[in-house]
Amino acid sequence: DAKTTQPNSMESNEEEPVHLPCNHSTISGTDYIHWYRQLPSQGPEYVIHGLTSNVNNRMASLAIAEDRKSSTLILHRATLRDAAVYYCILRKYNNNDMRFGAGTRLTVKP
């Protein structure tokens, strides 16, 4: 199974953009790129996902490299509430199997 690599931790200032990187050099053509986050004392929460094209939703943007070997989750204006562990996950199309990597712990400073 393809693996993802993320930095252990990142810091950001409130109201500034945050770019969270993820490397997935062994990604296959049928792998979707998912991002989830886990706020303290809560279950993981879906953020965004994509296959080949960049994606935007109300929470974030997902930029996918042309060769799909890396992706970046973009939070346009970080708030204190965005402090969480962010997980980049590969999930095969038409497969219920979803496994978490170590994730990036994001700290947002006021």
Place this chain on the structure above:
Amino acid sequence: DTEVTQTPKHLVMGMTNKKSLKCEQHMGHRAMYWYKQKAKKPPELMFVYSYEKLSINESVPSRFSPECPNSSLLNLHLHALQPEDSALYLCASSQDLKVKGTGRDQPQHFGDGTRLSIL
């Protein structure tokens, strides 16, 4: 508030007790999941149910026994647990991606978990 409800939120039990964790969703999802999460670690997949049938068992010890009595409910029966089983147990649900015609990939929806402590 999440759309996946887990009860109880906290559970303390002895190693000889039998207890059950419950999970409920009313989103019409036909895939349901159990994950185990130790402190400061990512969630680890334990079981996956697809249309009320067990489809993935990640070599979980038999002291954990899952059950999916209907499309809305998922249980995890616990018996003779060990102290190292203390963890946060997370339930999730999603559209069943193995069904043809589901189309685009679908996210999982998680509950807030049951925090289990084994004395």
